[in-house]
Amino acid sequence: MSFELTILGSNSALPTSNRYPTAQVLEVPGRCFLIDCGEGTQIQIRRNKISFSKIRHIFISHLHGDHFYGLIGLISTMNLMGIKSDLHIYSPSELKDLIQPQLDYIRGEMTVKPIFHPLNFKKPQQIFEDKNVEVFSFPVKHSIPTSGFLFKEKTKPANIKKDMIKAFNIPIAKIKDIKAGADFLTEDGHTISNNKLTTSPPPPKSYAFCTDTAFHPPIAEIIKGADLLYHEATFLDKMKDLAGKTLHSTTKEAAQMAKLCGAKKLLIGHYSARFKNIEDFEKEARTVFKNTEAARDGNKYTI
Amino acid sequence: MSFELTILGSNSALPTSNRYPTAQVLEVPGRCFLIDCGEGTQIQIRRNKISFSKIRHIFISHLHGDHFYGLIGLISTMNLMGIKSDLHIYSPSELKDLIQPQLDYIRGEMTVKPIFHPLNFKKPQQIFEDKNVEVFSFPVKHSIPTSGFLFKEKTKPANIKKDMIKAFNIPIAKIKDIKAGADFLTEDGHTISNNKLTTSPPPPKSYAFCTDTAFHPPIAEIIKGADLLYHEATFLDKMKDLAGKTLHSTTKEAAQMAKLCGAKKLLIGHYSARFKNIEDFEKEARTVFKNTEAARDGNKYTI
Numbered sequence: 365m366s367f368e369l370t371i372l373g374s375n376s377a378l379p380t381s382n383r384y385p386t387a388q389v390l391e392v393p394g395r396c397f398l399i400d401c402g403e404g405t406q407i408q409i410r411r412n413k414i415s416f417s418k419i420r421h422i423f424i425s426h427l428h429g430d431h432f433y434g435l436i437g438l439i440s441t442m443n444l445m446g447i448k449s450d451l452h453i454y455s456p457s458e459l460k461d462l463i464q465p466q467l468d469y470i471r472g473e474m475t476v477k478p479i480f481h482p483l484n485f486k487k488p489q490q491i492f493e494d495k496n497v498e499v500f501s502f503p504v505k506h507s508i509p510t511s512g513f514l515f516k517e518k519t520k521p522a523n524i525k526k527d528m529i530k531a532f533n534i535p536i537a538k539i540k541d542i543k544a545g546a547d548f549l550t551e552d553g554h555t556i557s558n559n560k561l562t563t564s565p566p567p568p569k570s571y572a573f574c575t576d577t578a579f580h581p582p583i584a585e586i587i588k589g590a591d592l593l594y595h596e597a598t599f600l601d602k603m604k605d606l607a608g609k610t611l612h613s614t615t616k617e618a619a620q621m622a623k624l625c626g627a628k629k630l631l632i633g634h635y636s637a638r639f640k641n642i643e644d645f646e647k648e649a650r651t652v653f654k655n656t657e658a659a660r661d662g663n664k665y666t667i
Numbered sequence: 668m669s670f671e672l673t674i675l676g677s678n679s680a681l682p683t684s685n686r687y688p689t690a691q692v693l694e695v696p697g698r699c700f701l702i703d704c705g706e707g708t709q710i711q712i713r714r715n716k717i718s719f720s721k722i723r724h725i726f727i728s729h730l731h732g733d734h735f736y737g738l739i740g741l742i743s744t745m746n747l748m749g750i751k752s753d754l755h756i757y758s759p760s761e762l763k764d765l766i767q768p769q770l771d772y773i774r775g776e777m778t779v780k781p782i783f784h785p786l787n788f789k790k791p792q793q794i795f796e797d798k799n800v801e802v803f804s805f806p807v808k809h810s811i812p813t814s815g816f817l818f819k820e821k822t823k824p825a826n827i828k829k830d831m832i833k834a835f836n837i838p839i840a841k842i843k844d845i846k847a848g849a850d851f852l853t854e855d856g857h858t859i860s861n862n863k864l865t866t867s868p869p870p871p872k873s874y875a876f877c878t879d880t881a882f883h884p885p886i887a888e889i890i891k892g893a894d895l896l897y898h899e900a901t902f903l904d905k906m907k908d909l910a911g912k913t914l915h916s917t918t919k920e921a922a923q924m925a926k927l928c929g930a931k932k933l934l935i936g937h938y939s940a941r942f943k944n945i946e947d948f949e950k951e952a953r954t955v956f957k958n959t960e961a962a963r964d965g966n967k968y969t970i
Contacts, residue, residue, distance in 0.1 A: 377747055379740075381714040403740040404707045411684040427772065429743040437682075437706040440732045444680055462768050469730065469765055 365496065365517060367392050367571055367667040369592065371633065372408035373400075374659040376576075376598050376612075377430040378637035384661055385430035386634060388594070389414050390515055390571060392497050398422045398438075399513060399573055405434035406441050412662060417447045421492060423499070424455035425575060426510035432459065436466045439476055448475045454491050454501065456509055457482035485509040488586050502586045504577035506611045512574040514587055522562035532556055569667050572627070575634045578608070579617035584625040591667045593627035594659065596634035597645055603636075615645050619652030633659035668799065668820060670695050670874055670970040672895065674936065675711035676703075677962040679879075679901050679915075680733040681940035686964055688733035689937060691897070692717050693818055693874060695800050701725045701741075702816060702876055708737035709744050715965060720750045724795060726802070727758035728878060729813035735762065739769045742779055751778045757794050757804065759812055760785035788812040791889050805889045807880035809914045815877040817890055825865035835859055872970050875930070878937045881911065882920035887928040894970045896930035897962065899937035900948055906939075918948050922955035936962035 368391040373384030385402025389409070396418035398405070409416060419442075424432050432455070439451065453459065460480045467478065481491060485503045492499035500514040521543040528534065532550055534542070542548055548556045572587035575596035587593060598612035607614045613621075615632060622630035630653050632645055639645070646658040657665075671694040676687030688705025692712070699721035701708070712719060722745075727735050735758070742754065756762065763783045770781065784794060788806045795802035803817040824846035831837065835853055837845070845851055851859045875890035878899035890896060901915035910917045916924075918935060925933035933956050935948055942948070949961035960968075 378744060379709045379713045381710065384710070403737065404710060406682045407684065407687070407707060410682045429740055429769075429773075433740045433743070434706065437732055437736045440736070441681060458772065462772055465765050465768060466732075469761065470732075 365393050365569070367515065367517075367569055367592075369571065369594075369631075369665045369667065370412050370414065371631075371659045371661055371663045371665075372405055372412060373402050374633040374635060374642075374661050375430075376634045376636050377428065380637045382661075383635065383637075384408055385433075386425075386575060387434065388573070389419075392515065392517075395421065395494070395497065397499070397515065400425055400431045400575075401434040401438060402430045403433040403437075406438045408661065409438070416442050416445060417449075419451070420449055421452045421499075422454070423491075423501075423511075423513050423573075424453065424459060425504075425512070425573070426506060426508055427456050427458060427462070428508065428576065431576075432462075435459075436463050439463075439467065439478060440470055442476045443470060443474055446475050449477070451476050451478045452481060452492075453478055454481045454483060454499075456485075456511075483509075483511045485511065500586070502583065504574055504583060505580040506576045506578065510576055512572065512577065512583060512587070514570060514572050514590070516570040517568035519568050520565035522558075522565055524562050528556075528561045532561075534561075571667055572625075574621070576612060578611040579613050579621060581624060584621065587625050587627070590625060590627045592629050592631060592665060593622050593625065594631045594633060595621050597632035597649060598634050598636050600639065600644060601648055615648040616652050619649040619656060622653040622656070627653075628655065630656040631659045631665065632656060668696050668872070670818065670820075670872055670895075672874065672897075672934075672968045672970065673715050673717065674934075674962045674964055674966045674968075675708055675715065676705050677936040677938060677945075677964050678705075678733075679937045679939050680731065683940045683943075686938065686940075687711055688736075689728075689878060690737065691876070692722075695818065695820070698724065698797070698800065700802070700818065703728055703734045703878075704737040704741060705733045706736040706740075709741045711964065712741070719745055719748060720752075722754070723752055724755045724802075725757070726794075726804075726814075726816050726876075727756065727762060728807075728815070728876070729809060729811055730759050730761060730765070731811065731879065734879075738762075739766050742766075742770065742781060743773055745779045746773060746777055749778050752780070754779050754781045755784060755795075756781055757784045757786060757802075759788075759814075786812075786814045788814065791817075803889070805886065807877055807886060808883040809879045809881065813879055815875065815880065815886060815890070817873060817875050817893070819873040820871035822871050823868035825861075825868055827865050831859075831864045835864075837864075874970055875928075877924070879915060881914040882916050882924060884927060887924065890928045890930070893928060893930045895932050895934060895968060896925050896928065897934045897936060898924050900935035900952060901937050901939050903942065903947060904951055918952040919955050922952040922959060925956040925959070930956075931958065933959040934962045934968065935959060 375383035
């Protein structure tokens with residue numbers, strides 16, 4: 365099972381002519397998650413050939429406009445398209461009141477049914493689960509309540525070795541238990557230990573999304589060992605004072621978090637509009653954490 | 668005096684990867700008017716190098732999302748930039764209630780002060796005036812209350828001929844009256860007729876904006892003789908049934924309106940997302956009204 369991430373927007377609040385505000389799509393088997401929804405997200409969804417009708421779950425990190433002003437346009441478009449489905453929106457509780465007047469104003473029957481799920485900013489929480497994946501929200505450190513998200517593949521049961529089934533004549537009824545870790549007792553009373561019968565499942569994949577946030581060490585434990593960490597790097601290191609004041613991060617702080625949590629790869633983004641050259645961000649972060657890439661609108665990453 | 672029009676968005680509601688929803692900037696001496704503000708308008712303002720701080724007057728034709736979902740992002744950005752000014756918004760009265768919750772949620776002091784001016788959908792009305800320009804709203808024919816806008820240069824006073832001032836020794840005190848149309852009485856009692864003393868001012872320029880609307884003959888009288896008419900042409904002629912049902916116009920209907928009102932030039936736009944090829948719109952409209960151009964995002968037109 366693989367996760368596929370598409371960056372729809374890598375910029376921060378002030379508009380630039382070539383980067384959109386924050387939005388990402390994470391595709392996991394059977395699901396298409398939208399993470400944040402800045403202005404223009406629906407245009408970027410179209411450009412990146414993502415199907416509107418697949419989006420059923422939207423995660424909004426916080427209520428600064430560059431992370432949710434595209435939501436009403438997206439819902440309106442899904443409605444114009446006649447998409448009939450529930451649309452689960454995980455967000456700060458205030459979001460509902462902010463966009464409800466506009467939802468009410470959309471004339472005619474709403475085919476899309478937004479269902480709001482308020483986030484908890486006190487502690488990490490599981491907010492979504494199906495047979496393949498769990499999603500957790502966790503508080504990060506910003507000027508208003510803001511949530512990070514962890515998308516985590518469920519641990520699969522061990523694989524049973526086919527030749528062992530034959531060798532020990534294991535009945536089908538026992539296979540489930542063995543996959544879950546049980547040893548096997550043969551007809552003549554021998555115990556075959558589980559590790560002889562099975563191979564370990566592939567380690568579960570995980571993707572962690574952390575923006576907007578200052579460098580915040582408690583995050584590390586929650587997102588430990590993430591295969592891919594997206595961490596904001598609004599500023600280059602030379603502007604770390606401003607990063608501190610605005611509760612954003614620098615390139616080096618993002619890289620520091622990747623190191624601290626043992627991420628396999630780091631993606632940085634949420635660049636301040638004042639910076640044209642994204643290569644500088646990449647270079648600087650790599651001095652601290654080598655496997656860093658600077659996110660660019662339209663880029664795709666397979667986890 | 669010239670008007671300069673920049674097309675920021677020429678598309679209708681559903682997103683495409685290369686056309687933005689409706690927004691235009693009309694620059695007249697000393698003023699920068701924004702007409703409609705679909706999602707992504709602030710990005711297009713940036714791309715087209717228009718100064719955010721010059722925008723003080725925004726005209727919203729109606730409350731379908733593709734004409735106003737970019738407004739909150741624009742105001743938020745002007746606020747982040749610290750632009751200190753009143754921002755006059757001429758729109759259906761409901762707009763205030765639709766975006767007020769989001770305006771209230773913008774933390775910190777609002778440097779930009781939105782001032783809402785409700786439009787009248789019963790009859791044409793002057794909604795703005797300064798020393799150079801008047802703006803009128805007028806009802807068009809759509810599925811919800813919708814307004815067209817007419818931007819009209821004020822008639823300038825006549826120009827007095829310099830050689831006549833010398834020839835008849837005209838005192839400065841009399842010049843204003845003569846420019847306004849008065850004859851001149853010489854010292855020896857002769858009346859010099861005004862038309863001998865003056866040349867006519869250039870005819871006042873005008874720009875008419877009509878979207879979204881069905882073909883609606885009563886508009887013609889209001890926008891009579893417009894130098895430039897922007898009229899929606901959501902559909903090609905082959906889809907005139909759908910145009911009729913949705914109260915939009917076809918290319919030929921837009922061209923028919925240009926003919927009826929005696930416009931000097933026609934710009935068409937608000938294309939349905941289903942059409943990729945805009946040349947077809949241009950060709951078809953020209954069979955009815957030759958001086959037609961199909962609007963494209965980023966194009967500029969001098970009136």
